[in-house]
Amino acid sequence: MEPVYSPVIAFARGVFALQGLRFTIVGDENVPTSGGAVMVINHIGYMDFTYAGLAALKSGRLVRFMAKDSVFRHPVSGPLMRGMHHIPVDRTAGATSYRAAVxxxxxxxxxxxFPExxxxxxxELKAFKSGAARMARDARVPIIPVVIWGSQRVWTKGHPKRLGRTNIxxxxAVGEPIAVPLGSDPEQVTVEYKAVMQHLLDVLRSTYEPLTGADLKFLPAAMGGTAPTLAEATRLDDAEFAERQRKADARRxxxxxxxDD
Structure with missing residues (x-):
């Protein structure tokens, strides 16, 4: 029982119930009941971190998420994030965030x-960064692969949020822990656990209710949906990043x- 995290979880679960969200969690017995671990999660919606944490509850664990530091500076979310002992990520000082995580x-x-x-x-799964594997290797802890499907229908990039009662x-799915021995190649470990996550994601999709009509926008193009292809999405991301960089340069x-004036 933690003074901030436990009440936040209770509140969130109440909100999920009001929304009518229906969770199916498989493999949550793979979350270790003690000891460190890096939980790696695919990222398809803004609420993924709130859902992924549910996978650890059966084992009596709380997940400390790495999140951009701007969330910690917000007057409302900041005290909550610090109270839950999440880890701020400052992209201009990545080494500090990395050390805090280790x-x-x-x-x-x-x-x-979120390795993406x-x-x-x-x-679809984007290119993965190797930081999670490096953390696991340096801390000598396993990687726990986790995949989510359906959260994109609640709130995702480029689409209006649907936070009312949707019954979505x-x-x-949680995979078995993956050991990362000292001396492991982080790039190879990343390739290996990404393949595990792809398999888990394929299984989840195969058992999920069919998406039709307006919900086809939440389905990958390769599955007959109208979402951008991975290549198209990458171009959109690159353009968005370039625009943010341009604005930051102009501001500086x-x-x-x-x-000077």
């Missing part, structure tokens, strides 16, 4: 990571001009 793992925590870094507009089913230039 320290948490060595202290016996489960650290939640951003939401997949295609709802959400499926979660304006700040320099103001100082």
């Amino acid at each position: 320290d948490a793992l060595r202290a016996g925590e489960i650290v939640g990571v 870094a951003t939401i997949s507009r295609s709802f 089913p959400i499926s979660i 230039a304006d700040e320099r001009t103001d100082r």
Whole structure:
């Protein structure tokens, strides 16, 4: 029982019930009841971290998620994130965030990571970054692969949020722990656990209710849906990143001009 995290979980589950969300969780016995682990999760919706944490409850565990530091600066979410001992990620000082995550793992925590870094507009697995594998290797803890399907129908990038009573089913699958011995190649480990996650995702999709009509926008193009292909989604992401970078550069230039004046 934690003074902040436990009430937040209870509140969230109440909200999920009001929304009529129907969760199916398989493999949650694979979450270790003690010791550190890196939980790696696919990313298809804004609420994924709130759903993925449910997979650890059967084992009596709480997941400390890595999240962008701006969330910790918000007057409402900031105190909650700090109270739940989540880990801020400052992209300008990545080494600090990495050390904090490894320290948490060595202290016996489960650290939640989205190796795709951003939401997949295609709802397929994007390229994975190798940071999760490096953390697991350096902390000498296993990787726990987790996949989610259905969360994109609640709230995802490029589509209006649907936070009312929708009765949307959400499926979660947890794979067996993957050992990451000291000396492992993080790139190879990443390839291996991504393949496990792809298999788990394929199984979830095969048993999920068929998506039709307007919901085809939440289905990958390769499955007959109208979501962007992985290549198209990558181009959209690259364009979005370039625009953010342009605005950031312009803002810095304006700040320099103001100082010079």
